[in-house]
Amino acid sequence: MNFKEFYDRYYNYAKIAANKINGGAPPEVILGFWYWETGRGTNRGTTQFNNLAGINYNRSWRNPLQVKPSPSGEYAIYANLTNFAEDYARVMNLNMYGKVRTAFKSAGYADDVAAISASPYSVDDYDKTTVNNMIAEFRKLQGGAPMAEKYNEIKNVDTFVGNAKTNGADPKLLAIALAGAIVLLLKK
Numbered sequence: 001m002n003f004k005e006f007y008d009r010y011y012n013y014a015k016i017a018a019n020k021i022n023g024g025a026p027p028e029v030i031l032g033f034w035y036w037e038t039g040r041g042t043n044r045g046t047t048q049f050n051n052l053a054g055i056n057y058n059r060s061w062r063n064p065l066q067v068k069p070s071p072s073g074e075y076a077i078y079a080n081l082t083n084f085a086e087d088y089a090r091v092m093n094l095n096m097y098g099k100v101r102t103a104f105k106s107a108g109y110a111d112d113v114a115a116i117s118a119s120p121y122s123v124d125d126y127d128k129t130t131v132n133n134m135i136a137e138f139r140k141l142q143g144g145a146p147m148a149e150k151y152n153e154i155k156n157v158d159t160f161v162g163n164a165k166t167n168g169a170d171p172k173l174l175a176i177a178l179a180g181a182i183v184l185l186l187k188k
Helices: 003-020 029-035 045-051 080-094 097-104 110-117 128-141 147-166 171-187
Strands: 067-070 076-078
Touching: 003 080, 003 128, 029 045, 029 110, 029 128, 045 076, 076 080, 076 110, 080 097, 110 128, 128 171
Parallel strands: none
Antiparallel strands: 067 076
């Protein structure tokens, strides 16, 4: 499945998951990982289990979203992709993924990929460069400029304002500087 087909089919589910992850998450990052983990939408989890992330079945969770175990007993089978997306968010909200949620809040994608790659149930063979490139492709399909650049610029303004407030900057000068920064960002 190419990027466009995958995006068209799964983007809305990535948005569902992104909105339910504590603190939010970029849907294009979620899509990048799903694309990698599903072998570009071709693995059995995608085609038969509605499971784009290799989420394991665990009877002790008593999770009504997970219908049953796969034939191997290892992976969860979902009745539909909405149930999968909601359960994906539940899993990402577990304590063990705290560093991933923190990375989602920071600028750029590289730290998101590094955090997910270092997480407890990560596949061992993530090619971080490839996953970053996949995320960039999905970002383009969203119709946006390279989000990492815009995000970094916005974070720099946030950092500037925070530092200025902490150091007792004059509120009028701070408002003027902030207005100028917003004008520059809007021109891009």
